[in-house]
Amino acid sequence: MRATMLVYAVLVVLALVAPLAGIYPVFVMKLLCFAMFACAFNLLLGFGGILSFGHAAYFGVAGYVTGWLLTVQGWGTLEGIAGGSLAAAILGLAIGLISVRRHGIYLTMITLALGQMVYFFCVEAPFTGGENGLQGVPRGKVLGLVSLQSDLVMYYAVLALFIVVYLFIGRIVHSPYGQVLKAIRENEPRAVSLGYNVNRYKLMAFILSGLLSGTAGALKTVILGFATLSDVGQSTSGEVILMTLLGGTGTFLGPVTGAGVVVTLQEYLSDRVGAWVTVIIGVIFVICVMAFRRGIVGEIQAFYGRRRNG
Amino acid sequence: MTEVFGYPLPVILGQLMLGLVNGSFYALLSLGLAIIFGLLGVVNFAHGAFYMLGAYSAWIALNVFGINYWLALLLAPLVVAVIGIIIERLFLRHLYRLDPLYGLLLTFGIALIAEGVLRYEFGASGQSYPVPDALGGTVNLGFMVLPIYRAWVILASLVICFTTWFVIERTRLGATLRAATENARLVQALGINVPVIVMATYGGGVALAAVAGVLSAPVIQVTPLMGSSLVVVVFAVVVIGGMGSILGTIVSGLMLGIIEGFTKVIYPEASNVAVFVIMALVLFWRPAGLFGRE
Numbered sequence: 001m002r003a004t005m006l007v008y009a010v011l012v013v014l015a016l017v018a019p020l021a022g023i024y025p026v027f028v029m030k031l032l033c034f035a036m037f038a039c040a041f042n043l044l045l046g047f048g049g050i051l052s053f054g055h056a057a058y059f060g061v062a063g064y065v066t067g068w069l070l071t072v073q074g075w076g077t078l079e080g081i082a083g084g085s086l087a088a089a090i091l092g093l094a095i096g097l098i099s100v101r102r103h104g105i106y107l108t109m110i111t112l113a114l115g116q117m118v119y120f121f122c123v124e125a126p127f128t129g130g131e132n133g134l135q136g137v138p139r140g141k142v143l144g145l146v147s148l149q150s151d152l153v154m155y156y157a158v159l160a161l162f163i164v165v166y167l168f169i170g171r172i173v174h175s176p177y178g179q180v181l182k183a184i185r186e187n188e189p190r191a192v193s194l195g196y197n198v199n200r201y202k203l204m205a206f207i208l209s210g211l212l213s214g215t216a217g218a219l220k221t222v223i224l225g226f227a228t229l230s231d232v233g234q235s236t237s238g239e240v241i242l243m244t245l246l247g248g249t250g251t252f253l254g255p256v257t258g259a260g261v262v263v264t265l266q267e268y269l270s271d272r273v274g275a276w277v278t279v280i281i282g283v284i285f286v287i288c289v290m291a292f293r294r295g296i297v298g299e300i301q302a303f304y305g306r307r308r309n310g
Numbered sequence: 311m312t313e314v315f316g317y318p319l320p321v322i323l324g325q326l327m328l329g330l331v332n333g334s335f336y337a338l339l340s341l342g343l344a345i346i347f348g349l350l351g352v353v354n355f356a357h358g359a360f361y362m363l364g365a366y367s368a369w370i371a372l373n374v375f376g377i378n379y380w381l382a383l384l385l386a387p388l389v390v391a392v393i394g395i396i397i398e399r400l401f402l403r404h405l406y407r408l409d410p411l412y413g414l415l416l417t418f419g420i421a422l423i424a425e426g427v428l429r430y431e432f433g434a435s436g437q438s439y440p441v442p443d444a445l446g447g448t449v450n451l452g453f454m455v456l457p458i459y460r461a462w463v464i465l466a467s468l469v470i471c472f473t474t475w476f477v478i479e480r481t482r483l484g485a486t487l488r489a490a491t492e493n494a495r496l497v498q499a500l501g502i503n504v505p506v507i508v509m510a511t512y513g514g515g516v517a518l519a520a521v522a523g524v525l526s527a528p529v530i531q532v533t534p535l536m537g538s539s540l541v542v543v544v545f546a547v548v549v550i551g552g553m554g555s556i557l558g559t560i561v562s563g564l565m566l567g568i569i570e571g572f573t574k575v576i577y578p579e580a581s582n583v584a585v586f587v588i589m590a591l592v593l594f595w596r597p598a599g600l601f602g603r604e
Contacts, residue, residue: 051411098590098593098594101594101597102549102593104410104411105353105410105411105414106549108414109549110589110593112542113542113543113545113549113586113589114586114590116539116586117583117587120582121583123582124579234538238418238422241415245415274430275426275429275430276426276430277426278423278425278426278429279422279423279426279430281419282422282423282424282426283419283423285415285418286401286416286419286420286423288415289401289405289412289415290404290416293408293412
């Protein structure tokens, strides 16, 4: 327990001094966005045992809605992010309602298909800018007071929001609701026989995960100033799975670690190897599934668990 | 000119034809997917990639080795089956006892690798494959003009689908296969080499995808990503049909192709999502799928 607190303290200090140490703030902000996305995804996969293959839908749609609210409707930044997240939560409700009618692998295929449907909708919809995407989204001001134009101010705002979301997810998992969700993951028939309305719990997980994935997507649009089709696409859905799997499903720090590794890899590799990025991501997938199913953080925890017991 | 619901008849028939062509591909792909899922319990995300590899094998055969369409139709599925069997032996067989999600994630990774390698070799733009001479041209049926190649695709797919159905449902080999699906241990105890059957099934399933790839090469652009968008539609088809019945899978594939074709006439903007909307509706009405049991 004390070791965990120490890790968190070190991480927070590192995050606080990162831009002062000369690390490009936009890069770390992007990393934090994907880390938030992966944590939200992990709520569904790690704690609910539900593999969604269409999670980019929430991330991308929230990005579009926030971008549209900020540019066309002239909303404030925080309200815009809240609006985008809410849109993603509603999408989570809709997709969840259809998906929870099946289990396991079928549920995954359904989320994949519905995610693709959302993608096609975004290609056609008038407010997304189609192939061009939404450009020139202003960062605006927080509550009309603090301008986010400077990367440094933006960075600390993003970091603060990330910590809030991270703690919120921890709160959800440790709440009675989260415990029931885990019970359903472990043994669904038993949860049913104990009188829990299993589908309602799963649906709630879809909504919460959609909401927070949406916050991540909305934030990304605000940081970078644009929203594109690739954020809604299948490859983004695949990436968030990889981040969670690589870091460790069902652990708290795993998705953050996985996002850190994948985003850093993409940042450094995309200029150097071009098309091979896809191949490398595929290879990491294969390695994770074949030899590394607990993920980085999961393996570390298992190692220390063994040492303590052995 | 004859009109039906305000649309000219030749337009409707033309789209119906295109829908049937697409439906044939859906049927071939979802058939392979269902067979593999039945015996291996693996949802083969790489199915689209094998379809794509089938098309590229035919293209490479023609442009590098000068092998014609007919021979490619035989060779490409064999090549792809060998690739599939190697993957099954190296990776998939270690995952059978785990949660089926791992099989899905592994095959997703393999699909990414295949797409990435081919995009590096051939670029993202498409290659075109000529229609074989014997099947070129059109026939005027009076009420519509029928491109011969499209008719051939539909016919060939139907024959392959029903042959597969016949082998599985009506022969001794198929009976063994179905028995192994029900209870692999018991079949093994009867002296049948189940791992070999499993391996061959995976090879056969992906070979079906490769056949679809070769058949589609002359009617669409051959691109590295041609499979990844198709496989999602095929998943939806499988959810709609339910993977329990071979015949059900074939029928739902063809049916959805036709419905998609009609959507193109009536409301073109929605044609991309027609299958997904139907999937959502079917899930509310019959969660186990049209022909499925749960």
